[in-house]
Amino acid sequence: MNYILSDGDSRTALLPFTFTRPVADIRIGILTIREKWEKWLQTSTSSLTEEYLSIKYPLKMEAENIVINGAVLPNEALVGAVIELRPKQALIGEEKVIAFATGNPEEAFDLDDYERIGFEGELFMIKNTWDIFSRNGEALQADFDFLTKGRKSAPISDTNHLVRPEHIFVEEGAKIEYSILNAANGPIYIGKNTEVWEGSLIRGGFALCEKAVVKMGAKIYGPTTVGPYGKVCGEINNSVIFGYSSKGHEGYLGNSVLGEWCNIGADSNNSNLKNNYAKVRLWNYATETFDQTGLQFCGLMMGDHSKTAINTMFNTGTIIGVNSNIYVPGFPRNFIPSFSWGGASGFRTYNLKAAFDTAKVMMARRGKEFDEKEQAILEHVYEATEKWRNF
Secondary structure (H helix, E strand, O other): EEEEEEEEOHHHHHHHHHHOOOHOOOOOOEEEHHHHHHHHHHHOOOEEEEHOOOOOOOOOOOOOOEEEEOOOOOHHHHHHHOOOOOOOEEHHHHHHHEEEEEEEOOOOOOHEEEHHEEEEOOOEEEOOOOOOHOOOOHHHHHHHHHHHHOOOOOOOOOOOOOEEEEHEEEEEOOEOOOEEEEOOOOOOOEEEOOEOOOOOEEEEOOOEEEOOEOOOOOOOOOOEEEEOOOOEEOOEEEEEEEEEEOOOOOOOOEEEEEOOOOOOOOOOOOEEEOOOOOOOOEEOOOOEEEOOOOOOOEEEOOOOOOOOOOOEEEEOEEEEOOOEEEEEOOOOOOOOOOOOEEEEEEEEEEEEHHHHHHHHHHHHHHOOOOOOHHHHHHHHHHOHHHHHOOO
């Protein structure tokens, strides 16, 4: 069977992260949603996403296809129900279409044309950007159980102090010295060829993905995920960093999500709690207003390729789009559109050539190429977000 992960109706609610990737390529827990499905299904998947993203994430169609809602995380019962679907059947849970079997995934979907199969099991779906950090603990535990089942952790140097070592798993090639790892409140997963430098204090749940680094003296509170090739230091609490991004110095990051290729300057901080303890509102790309999250703790949402200078400060509930550069003193506005350059004293549009030159250099440092596909995607985002750059 050919499996396709669809953006469905979740994409807009998950901007700015879905400006540059399909919904299924969001990281939550240890793995991206796509990686979870592919490991459970033991096969590759493709994407049904926006046309401009298809140059990087092409759709693969066969005579028989099962299209899965890319915002839904798999579990054993759900995977079993999905693989049992037959042509013209749709799996329904919590009044949402979870998956359907079709010969043509690109044709308009009409539920009335399908036999409805009810799913009564547990359903884990990310519906908003803040779900990525607020539900990261659940996803991290599920990934930890799945990835480590029946396996034995690599040995951990006895220079470290471990609390609940049975809930700590280290992959081959990882280096950890003179640090404290406390898994009493959640599992700790240390990925392949990672490094935890001396003096680090880590409380689970925590995931350090392949070739990521925790620098000296870091203080990390779970549930937190650092994606592949990430580099972190300072104080981090309940945050998700997708991958290839750096928060490599002192400063606080809490209840936040960073996309890929981001850089947080030294001594930069975000607020995750309002002074009056009120619930936090976030910019909504669909309504173009600030909508209620229902959360008391909510920090920074930063799209791919965005960066801050040293000593940058962010108010509670700040949204930053793709490829923005924030660098002047003071608190900037709570919504910073994509391709913005400036800070509290004002913004201007970030020059495309300069933005691309920076992306080329940063990606090359991680052995990745900023190619024509990457450039075309960012050019589309630049044009699509122009209406919000009314500087």
